[in-house]
Amino acid sequence: MSFITHFFPARYYLDKASELAFRDYIVQRTRHTMQRLVLVCVILLLVFNLTDILLGDTWYSLNNLTRAGIVILLLLFLPYSSRLTTDHYLQGWLLVSAVVILLLNVTFYAAAQYFGKLGEGGPMVVAIALTAIPIFNVQQKILLWLLLFVSVAFLKYCTATDTGWSLFYLSITISLCFSWQRQLDILLRSQFKAVRLETQKAETDQLTGLLNRRSFEQRLQQKLQTLAPEQQLSLGLLDIDFFKRYNDHYGHLDGDLVLVNISRLLSQDTALLVVRFGGEEFILVEQHPAGEATVLLSLPEQLCQLAYPHESSPFGVVTASIGIVTLSYPAKHCSSGELMQLADKLLYQAKEQGRNKAVQQDICKQQQDAVHNNL
Structure with missing residues (x-):
């Protein structure tokens, strides 16, 4: 069991109280980053819709409607999230991310029907984009990566969609992202410990500890x-x-x-x-x-x-x-x-x-x- 725990820095690198403090620290520190990331995603989705329309697709196609649904979901939740506590903030964005992955899977299906085959790039880009979310640790991202993988596997084995090598390349991408995210989790917690130690030194009397x-x-x-x-x-x-x-x-x-x-x-x-x-x-x-x-x-x-x-x-x-x-x-x-x-x-x-x-x-x-x- 300890061998498995070693893969997840959130389970062993800090004590329980320090991990809770770190979670609050990272959320407060990255709220603005999260807002910018959401706005970038919204702009990209709108650009994809506009490009499809210019190439002859209808605005009410399944592809475009699904992307528009994701945009509406993100824009509705973004201002609401600013009023949430740390735990509810994390849980809310985790749920929104899961819904976005499911909706993106619908766009994969629609694109595969339109082009006759699902390209490997779409799922890989989503897997990498999940790595860029600053508030989630490796455990939470594993859940999202698994949801993405299962969704693409569903298209391959439960529909007539030709997914090509999507699952293979997605597996490699997730493995690389997992390794990178784990190292990032360790680095962020190590930095947090150092900052906390320096703060304690600055605020504490050396002789008495007060x-x-x-x-x-x-x-x-x-x-x-x-x-x-x-x-x-x-x-x-x-x-x-x-x-x-x-x-x-x-x-x-x-x-x-x-x-x-x-x-x-x-x-x-x-x-x-x-x-x-x-x-x-x-x-x-x-x-x-x-x-x-x-x-x-x-x-x-x-x-x-x-x-x-x-x-x-x-x-x-x-x-x-x-x-x-x-x-x-x-x-x-x-x-x-x-x-x-x-x-x-x-x-x-x-x-x-x-x-x-x-x-x-x-x-x-x-x-x-x-x-x-x-x-």
């Missing part, structure tokens, strides 16, 4: 945009107390170890967006039910319970202070800069009040507008 400041802005805006009426958003700016003293007393290597351990504590709650802002500062963002206390308030106590020794601190252990600003719906007009300035002021208040504590400010929509105007 998101870095560069990736913070976009992710915060996404959370602000998706905040629901029954939710609130809390943004906290956390700073480790007396961390310079810790480094001076224990050394920077132990200081880095403390940062790593604190990062693990903060990352335990998967609902939190955790960012290393720089040095000993961290940004934390939580979406939580309106009126419910944010978990950010408990972070100083949780850190204190870890009991990392800190002889240069009046607390005797590593502690942290945090300033928290909590927004109510809607929050789309708030910027990260405004929120960070307010959180920084609250953090300063926590330090002024003795450190090792959280200071929170809950602002309603009117206050949010005031903050937006004043900062």
